[in-house]
Amino acid sequence: MTGRAVKTVAAVDLGAESGRVIAASFDGNRLTMEIANRFANTPRVQGGALRWNIEDLWARIGEGLAGLAGGSRPVSSVGVDTWGVDYGLLDSGGMLLDAPISYRDDRNAASFALALQTVGAKRLYAATGVQVLAINTVFGLMADVRDDPTRLARARTLLMMPDVFHHRLSGARTAEYTGVSTTGAFDMAGNRWATELLDELGVPTHMLPEIVPPGTDIGALVPDLAVGSLRDARVIVPPGHDTASAVVGVPLTDPGGLYISSGTWSLVGLETSSPVVTAQSQRSNLTNEGGYANTIRLLRNVMGLWILQECRRQWQREGTDISYPDLAEMASKVQGLVSIVNPDDPAFLAPGDMPARVRQYCVDHGLPVPQTIPEVVRCVVDSLALSYRAVVDYLVDATGERPPSVNIVGGGADNVLLSQLTADATGLPVSCGPTEGTALGNGAVQLATLGEFDGLADIRQAVAASTMMRRYEPRTGGGWDEAQAVFRRLVAADQRTDPTPPDNPRDRT
Structure with missing residues (x-):
């Protein structure tokens, strides 16, 4: 569209290994991205636990936003996506009680075992529709109750990691839906906090915040940051769970296609219109997590790269x-x-x-x-490809349909060997790209809220037009069976x- 003004947003994408602040722009035809800052994510042991270095991450985000503020192009909004599961607890003044603990810390093991004894895996799955795993938020909350009974009593608000940063950006204390859906404390079918389950597990619920859908404008950028090209910027929450943002950025080549968000973790699944919570999905340990535009991500998580x-x-x-x-x-x-x-x-x-x-x-x-x-x-790459094949089988068992193809997004899309072996193992054609699918999906949702896109299909059409895709055809034989x-x-x-x-x-x- 000749002469159309280019609109730009800031997409902050924090992964388990690294983070980035990206300027995502749309000219009416193509999405483009420009990295303002890229930095390492370095958790550290503090107070006897492995914790995220939240202040360092915030400082690096600030550097990226300052760089954008000093540019000539107006930035209309800012939004953050991160990994799932982990959370921060705010006191009455809006300050973190302490640095959020990483899911890689081993503190959840005892509370996980206690939950299995107390209510059982079937009850946990039926109440939430998500994989029953020791790293889920709900077991961290049980560990909080065990380790320091006053800790949750002192907390006024629980925020998932993206919303910890959204709070600092805007002052809002809301929880974005896709991030909440990773907790094992949210009823996916009922679309609400699973308060009855939390009561059974002895977890208080007074600190659970309002949940908002991805794409919600939660307010203006705080004055300290609203300078220069960020002067009029809003804070628009994207799909806060990085995989949910990544799936928005998947230019699915076929209806019903399988996606793999491939990074530190590999999330392998399908997009559905409603949760699949059945005996078969539980046996296959499939999870139902929230997506953009009223979609559900039916998937399994594989250890990944x-x-x-x-x-x-x-x-x-x-x-x-x-x-x-x-x-x-x-x-x-x-x-x-x-x-x-x-x-x-x-x-x-x-x-x-x-x-x-x-x-x-x-x-x-x-x-x-x-x-x-x-x-x-x-050995590692072969094993990942075999894991992907196993998930395809689980999804077929749960849905009755075999996906026609695979789309890989994220950093793993650049791994030529893994991409070809995924095609060989699954027997499905594999399309790869975009590499920065998470940041692209994050930015695209912000742009949709600003009126640049008319829904998910329109976003994906723009992503496809903006991405050089690589395709791998399955090779026969090779001993995969x-x-x-x-x-x-x-x-x-x-x-x-x-x-x-x-x-x-x-x-x-």
Whole structure:
């Protein structure tokens, strides 16, 4: 549209490994993005727990916004997406009681076991429709009650991580729907807080805030930040859970297509119009999480590229620094499907010497042990592809329909080896892109609220027009059927030694 004014918004996207502040613009035809600041996310141990470095993240966000404020292009709004599950507690003055605890801290294990004993996995799933996992918010709240009975009493407001930042940006104390949907404390079918379940678990509910849908304008940017090009900016909450924003940014090539939001975690699922809460979906441990425009994300979480990221960090500590593309290229040259692990085994959840854990897993399960760096990488990537294939089977069992194709968004879309192996493992064509799908979806929802898009389909049409997609066709043979049988035996064996519900470990980006 020649002559149309370009509208720009600030999309703040915080992932488990890194964050970014991005200027997302729309000229009537194409969406473009410009990075204002990119920074590491570095949790730290404090007060005996692994906590998010909230003040450092806030400072880095401020640097990015200051850069945009100093530019010549007006910025119409700001919105934040982050990982799910974690939360902050505000006192009566609006200050955090303490730094939010990371889902990778092990404090939830005891309260998770207590919840299973108290109400059982079926009750937890039926009340919420989400995967019954130790890292869910509800078990962190139970741990709060156990560890410091006065802590929740002192809290006036519980905010999920995106809304902690939205509070600092605007002063509002509201909770965005998609973030809340990750808690295991929200009734997806009833569209409300699961207060009866929380009462049964001994969790107080006085601090639960009002829930608003993604795309809500919650107010003006606070005066300290509303300067320069941000002078008139509003705070518009995008889908606060990063995966929900990423799914908005998926230019689905086929109706009913499967999406994989691939980053630190891989979220593999379908978009549905209503929650699927059945005995079959529970057996498959599928989760129902909120999406944009009254959609539901029926999905499972797979450990994702976290294992590879931790492997690379360990190799860097040992003096070997190899880029992710080079690691994938090296792994492509070694034989595949030799060593296999279950990426969702709890052994892989915490930070640490991940190559040693991969090898130990293989030793413990009587499998060939990968020795070299390329062999470890190939083991991890093969295992992720097998996990994706397993989720496809679970979704088919739950819905009765097989997806026609796969769309991968996020940083994992650039992993050529994983993308091709995903096509080979699932037998489905795979389309990859955009890499910054989360920030793109975040910005697009803000732009829709500002009148630039007419709904989700219009957003996706613009995303498709703005993205260079890469496509991978499945190759026949390769031993995937035999490897999948081995993979399923590993999962079954891990379930027998893990007291958690079937196929437990996971979370979000």
